[in-house]
Amino acid sequence: MIGRLNHVAVAVPDLETAAAAYRDALGARVSEPKAEPGHGVTVVFVDLPNSRIELLEPLGDDSPVADFLRRHPAGGMHHLCYQVNDILAARDRLKAKGIRVLGDGEPKTGAHGKPVLFLHPKDFSGTLIELEEA
């Protein structure tokens, strides 16, 4: 069921500093910052040959990333995103296995315009998991 690693998301307190580290120190290709008000984040995409990193800076007061940064002020890994072919089939299978799907369980449109769902970190060794239909 599980497909490719679509991205690793890293919460950062300062997007410029984080993007510069990837661009200048690691030599990565990084995008311009993109505001995603619906998700409460501004995102920079870092392109890698086999995947991508998303640097997430909080946008707005009720950003879920702001909460995360209060607990991890220096920033840190926020979630892993795996691709699935059929997100509703994946959701139903996971629920049948006792995995907790966050929110109302209905897919939302993610940062790439594709349907996404999030799974409870306690069901995956403390790691927030995003599924994206791709």
Ligand code: CO
């Ligand atoms: Co993501």
